[in-house]
Amino acid sequence: MEQFIYYLKVSFVSIKRAPLPYALTIFILSVGLGIFFANATFYYQLNSDPLPHKSSKLFFPMMLLAPYECTDCKPPAVLSYSNIEKLSQSDIPSAKTAMYSADGYLRKNAEQTPMPVNIRITQRDFFSMFDVPLLHGSVWPDNSARLEIILSKATAEKLFGRTDAVGEKLLLDDRHLTVTAVLDDWQMLPRLYDANNRNHLSPADDIYLPLETGYDMNYLSNTQSQTFDDTDYRKLSTQGRTGALNQLQYWVQLDTPTAQQAYKQFMANLAQDEKVAGRHPSEPNNQLVAMRNIVNYFGGESSDIKAFALVTLLFLLVCLFNASHLSLNRYLGNQYEFSLRRALGASRGQLQLQMLADVLLMAVFTIAGALLTGYAGIKLMNHLLPRNSLFSSWDLPLLLSLLAVAFICSYLVTLYPSLRASFGTLNQQLKE
Amino acid sequence: MITLTNLSKIFRTELIETHALRDINLQVNEGEFAALTGPSGSGKSTLLNILGTLENFDAGDYLLDGISVKGLSDAALSKLRNEKIGFIFQSFNLIKDFSIYDNIELPLRYRGLKASERKQRIEHALELVGLHARRDYLPGQLSGGQQQRVAIARAIAGQPRILLADEPTGNLDSLMARQVMELLEQINQQGCTILMVTHDPDQARRAGRHIQIIDGQLSDAVLYDPLAAQSA
Amino acid sequence: MSLYLLCKVLFSRKVVTALLLLQLAMTLALLLNSLLLAQQTQQQLNQPTGLDLDNTLLVQLKPTTAALRVYPALEELLNRQLDAVQAVPGVIAAAYSNQSVLLHGGNNGNIYVLEQQERTNVSTVPMYFVSKGFFNVLDSKVIQGELPQHSVSLDAPGSPDVVLTSSLADKLFAGTPAVGQQINRGRVAAVINDFYGQRSGDHIMYNSVQVAPPYGVDWGYSILLRTDPAQTESVRRQLASVLRNVESNIEIYHIRSLAEQHQHLYRNEYGLAMLLGVLSALMLLVTMVSSYSSTHFHALKRQQEIGIKRALGASKSLILLELLSENWLCTALGSMLGVALALWLNQALAQVISIPALNWYLPVITIAVLLLCVTVATWYPAATATRVSPATATKAL
Ligand SMILES: Nc1ncnc2c1ncn2[C@@H]1O[C@H](COP(=O)(O)OP(=O)(O)O)[C@@H](O)[C@H]1O
Ligand SMILES: [Mg+2]
Numbered sequence A: 001m002e003q004f005i006y007y008l009k010v011s012f013v014s015i016k017r018a019p020l021p022y023a024l025t026i027f028i029l030s031v032g033l034g035i036f037f038a039n040a041t042f043y044y045q046l047n048s049d050p051l052p053h054k055s056s057k058l059f060f061p062m063m064l065l066a067p068y069e070c071t072d073c074k075p076p077a078v079l080s081y082s083n084i085e086k087l088s089q090s091d092i093p094s095a096k097t098a099m100y101s102a103d104g105y106l107r108k109n110a111e112q113t114p115m116p117v118n119i120r121i122t123q124r125d126f127f128s129m130f131d132v133p134l135l136h137g138s139v140w141p142d143n144s145a146r147l148e149i150i151l152s153k154a155t156a157e158k159l160f161g162r163t164d165a166v167g168e169k170l171l172l173d174d175r176h177l178t179v180t181a182v183l184d185d186w187q188m189l190p191r192l193y194d195a196n197n198r199n200h201l202s203p204a205d206d207i208y209l210p211l212e213t214g215y216d217m218n219y220l221s222n223t224q225s226q227t228f229d230d231t232d233y234r235k236l237s238t239q240g241r242t243g244a245l246n247q248l249q250y251w252v253q254l255d256t257p258t259a260q261q262a263y264k265q266f267m268a269n270l271a272q273d274e275k276v277a278g279r280h281p282s283e284p285n286n287q288l289v290a291m292r293n294i295v296n297y298f299g300g301e302s303s304d305i306k307a308f309a310l311v312t313l314l315f316l317l318v319c320l321f322n323a324s325h326l327s328l329n330r331y332l333g334n335q336y337e338f339s340l341r342r343a344l345g346a347s348r349g350q351l352q353l354q355m356l357a358d359v360l361l362m363a364v365f366t367i368a369g370a371l372l373t374g375y376a377g378i379k380l381m382n383h384l385l386p387r388n389s390l391f392s393s394w395d396l397p398l399l400l401s402l403l404a405v406a407f408i409c410s411y412l413v414t415l416y417p418s419l420r421a422s423f424g425t426l427n428q429q430l431k432e
Numbered sequence B: 001m002i003t004l005t006n007l008s009k010i011f012r013t014e015l016i017e018t019h020a021l022r023d024i025n026l027q028v029n030e031g032e033f034a035a036l037t038g039p040s041g042s043g044k045s046t047l048l049n050i051l052g053t054l055e056n057f058d059a060g061d062y063l064l065d066g067i068s069v070k071g072l073s074d075a076a077l078s079k080l081r082n083e084k085i086g087f088i089f090q091s092f093n094l095i096k097d098f099s100i101y102d103n104i105e106l107p108l109r110y111r112g113l114k115a116s117e118r119k120q121r122i123e124h125a126l127e128l129v130g131l132h133a134r135r136d137y138l139p140g141q142l143s144g145g146q147q148q149r150v151a152i153a154r155a156i157a158g159q160p161r162i163l164l165a166d167e168p169t170g171n172l173d174s175l176m177a178r179q180v181m182e183l184l185e186q187i188n189q190q191g192c193t194i195l196m197v198t199h200d201p202d203q204a205r206r207a208g209r210h211i212q213i214i215d216g217q218l219s220d221a222v223l224y225d226p227l228a229a230q231s232a
Numbered sequence C: 001m002s003l004y005l006l007c008k009v010l011f012s013r014k015v016v017t018a019l020l021l022l023q024l025a026m027t028l029a030l031l032l033n034s035l036l037l038a039q040q041t042q043q044q045l046n047q048p049t050g051l052d053l054d055n056t057l058l059v060q061l062k063p064t065t066a067a068l069r070v071y072p073a074l075e076e077l078l079n080r081q082l083d084a085v086q087a088v089p090g091v092i093a094a095a096y097s098n099q100s101v102l103l104h105g106g107n108n109g110n111i112y113v114l115e116q117q118e119r120t121n122v123s124t125v126p127m128y129f130v131s132k133g134f135f136n137v138l139d140s141k142v143i144q145g146e147l148p149q150h151s152v153s154l155d156a157p158g159s160p161d162v163v164l165t166s167s168l169a170d171k172l173f174a175g176t177p178a179v180g181q182q183i184n185r186g187r188v189a190a191v192i193n194d195f196y197g198q199r200s201g202d203h204i205m206y207n208s209v210q211v212a213p214p215y216g217v218d219w220g221y222s223i224l225l226r227t228d229p230a231q232t233e234s235v236r237r238q239l240a241s242v243l244r245n246v247e248s249n250i251e252i253y254h255i256r257s258l259a260e261q262h263q264h265l266y267r268n269e270y271g272l273a274m275l276l277g278v279l280s281a282l283m284l285l286v287t288m289v290s291s292y293s294s295t296h297f298h299a300l301k302r303q304q305e306i307g308i309k310r311a312l313g314a315s316k317s318l319i320l321l322e323l324l325s326e327n328w329l330c331t332a333l334g335s336m337l338g339v340a341l342a343l344w345l346n347q348a349l350a351q352v353i354s355i356p357a358l359n360w361y362l363p364v365i366t367i368a369v370l371l372l373c374v375t376v377a378t379w380y381p382a383a384t385a386t387r388v389s390p391a392t393a394t395k396a397l
Helices: A002-017 A019-046 A081-087 A153-160 A196-201 A211-216 A257-276 A291-297 A303-343 A348-384 A386-391 A396-423 A426-431 B044-051 B074-084 B100-111 B115-129 B144-157 B174-189 B201-206 B226-231 C003-012 C014-046 C073-086 C134-138 C166-173 C229-246 C258-265 C267-301 C303-311 C316-352 C361-386
Strands: A058-063 A095-107 A115-122 A134-137 A148-151 A169-172 A175-183 A207-210 A245-253 A286-290 B002-012 B017-028 B033-037 B059-064 B085-088 B162-166 B193-197 B209-214 C056-063 C091-097 C108-111 C122-130 C142-145 C162-165 C186-192 C208-211 C221-227 C250-257
Touching: A002 A019, A002 A348, A019 A303, A019 A348, A019 A386, A019 A396, A019 C267, A058 A081, A058 A257, A058 A291, A081 A245, A081 A257, A095 A211, A115 A153, A115 A211, A148 A153, A153 A175, A196 A386, A207 A211, A257 A286, A286 A291, A303 A396, A303 C014, A303 C267, A303 C316, A348 A386, A348 A396, A348 C267, A386 C267, B002 B044, B017 B044, B033 B044, B033 B174, B033 B201, B044 B162, B044 B193, B074 B085, B074 B100, B074 C316, B085 B144, B100 B115, B100 B144, B115 B144, B115 B174, B144 B174, B162 B174, B174 B193, B174 B201, C003 C014, C003 C316, C014 C267, C014 C316, C014 C361, C056 C229, C056 C258, C073 C091, C073 C221, C073 C229, C091 C134, C122 C166, C134 C208, C134 C221, C142 C166, C162 C166, C166 C186, C221 C229, C229 C250, C250 C258, C258 C267, C267 C303, C267 C316, C267 C361, C303 C316, C303 C361, C316 C361
Parallel strands: A115 A207, A148 A175, B033 B193, B033 B209, B085 B162, B162 B193, C122 C208, C162 C186
Antiparallel strands: A058 A245, A058 A286, A095 A115, A095 A169, A095 A245, A134 A175, A148 A207, A169 A175, B002 B017, B002 B059, C056 C221, C056 C250, C091 C122, C091 C221, C108 C122, C142 C186, C162 C208
């Protein structure tokens, strides 16, 4: 240990002898790594699996059950109420939930100014399916219409100043509702259950309302509603339940490959029956999209981050090249000293220990610089591409792998030059 | 052709001032072969560098062919060095990455000669130093004597009027040294003025003229009239 | 200095030269593609919109109580708000609309000439339900027909007359007069000049407008105002309070000029171009550092060589030129590689984002910029190197 401290001291002295090239090396490496880190953060967060233990069991059924003739077309991105009714008839899924989101105004009483809220209008299984943590109360016992809402923790705190709001009465767009549950902190990132229109980048909703109540209260989707016939979308509670007004997304949990196969068969049969009944003229086109592929299915992949990933990787390479070039020159400058030491009897092993000290010192400076640059880079990217701002946080595994990358880079940058300096033929160097 | 009047050179560093040359008065005529001797640190190299315009001086004047070098620009001095002066150094000073041929070609390129002319002159110079077969070697592949002969070839390829040699045989054994010495005499006979620093009394004697420096001053004892010496 | 000897020097330092070349190539490739992207964004932002971007203001808002979102209360609210904003000094014209112009997507649907759906169907055309002042706000020029003068309820029998933008009329009727024809949204009453509707539609200039109160305002609605250029700012400052005075139970999402709305629409492209620009600048900086350091170290190592050359008659300016041309040669070689790399990167980027193909003049410009940067970075260490004393450098050790 004492010996190693000595080596660190030697490294330090050699830095002090030529501080500019060393500072430039660190600068270049920090900038390269920092930019890489910043983008890697978004890339990692955007592509992370929010439910690693069950994402392979969750599926998004899509069917072309619409009253229009169309060849070779994708099913519409959203389903109608009657589509969902039919799809829900199967007992193969261990859980199933339909959903959409809408905007509303919430307040405690008519005197208060209304607070804009994002409402997720969904069914009972939503909470178990996506592992939503409950803080107080309980979820609706079934999928029937009920004037009961579930609040996010932040909404409860904003309205009541406390989390336990179960039993409280509220006005949602001037209709009376009772709070039945309050969620714990919850933010699924990316929010894969709502990937249409790149909504997977959005924050979690503020309140949750039963699907039937949402239709009764005439809430239109704030993401996408389409009519394929003359359904009046102001009459959601009546015509909306029977006509081709599509605005719903649907998720099923299929635990085994057998269940998945069986469900596909169910969908095929359903499409066939409907066609025979004359309710849709097009050829059936059924899709059972796995949760992992849902963003891709909706074409919502963050191409800017992807494009940038390519570019930052190139940039990192350039910086690595450059830093190793700089440090090669630095070492070649010190080569005479290296050789002299070897002539004085230092073994290669000892010299390598010296290099390790160099690497360590360089890694410390580089990591500090890279984290700083990375932080600035993330701030800049949040400013310029605000849609992705939820995906800019560092977690432990990410941070550790970033540190490892930084260390490896410092090592690479030091390795080649120091090998050249220490393994060159001894007397040739002394002669020069 | 060389006239030094009251020439002085002082090296100033942070700590000390070194009077490398004091009040030098010297006249060298066309075609002379002069040996410059003196103890180590007496200012021989400094004098040679000043004569070669590699170094400037603090006082006095230096006339080359009747023209003072004092007021000349860097470009003019470079041209003058390139056309009139050839250098031979103790440590050869060949460019390591260049072949023998490229080394000799360098000053000719600086002069802007045509390729055919360059080629002819290089061949001739290589012929003279007897290294024609080694033209594509790198300097590192040659012995010390051969390297010095290359350096001589480089110095004379431009057909300079003056050859300045600073201990040209200092790094060579006696056989090699003799070869180099003979080469220089041969060059002198063709009309080139040579000033050579040496420690070897034999070489000094073989030169037509002997100049001694002690402590930055030309020693009176040896300051003699070359014509008188010749007649003696 | 001959090219031959320059190359010889370059290739005697294989690793260093290879690194430098690669890096120059990558810098050029990145620089080129960033410029391309920036250029494309600039073009998108400069494309004609048919709108007076600077002097048209947009308020996006929504009633916060359910009672205000149903007729007749809604229509009464809309009219009260219009009257109030029209009274603000500096407002030339005001109108409400179910949605703003210059959007990504919004309220839209397919449109076709009756009885000719197969042939004429256009799948995504924005539908605007507006008050009659809308055309005045946009300063629309009537090309054919007459603008509807009265608001007609969408629930009344028959549908309100339709006003089409000229490129949509051309698409549907291919040069034959459009006025009087029946399309699925109603009878065509007039054709006006183009304006930018929705980016995700079939064509940004395809729009259909009907003078009618909107079905509903679940997604909010827009109030559009054309202002006197001298008073745009003052109008803008008063708008929020004027609207709240009319009715306090509203949420105002934003008040923007159409110029801001336009920029907002291309925010992502702008952001990406900016980011790549920042990255390119950093890359140039890194290249400059590397040119600087490589010259610095190279010259340091070759002090003796430079001294010898000086002794052999090379002037300071010649040595400077030699060192600079080494870097120029390197940059030129790297640039050639870089253009190849840029082509590859361009294709790789085209897989994930929309980016125009490489043209001939951008490489020329970027190479010039690169040369300039390399020269600036090389100058100082090279000039320092020429100052070595030939006497010292040639001295025997
Ligand atoms: N560049 C220099 N800076 C300072 N002092 C120098 C320098 N070059 C030579 N000197 C000093 O000038 C004196 C003459 O040196 P030099 O001409 O090299 O002697 P020599 O006769 O051995 O060739 C010595 O004292 C030397 O230390
Ligand atoms: Mg000497």
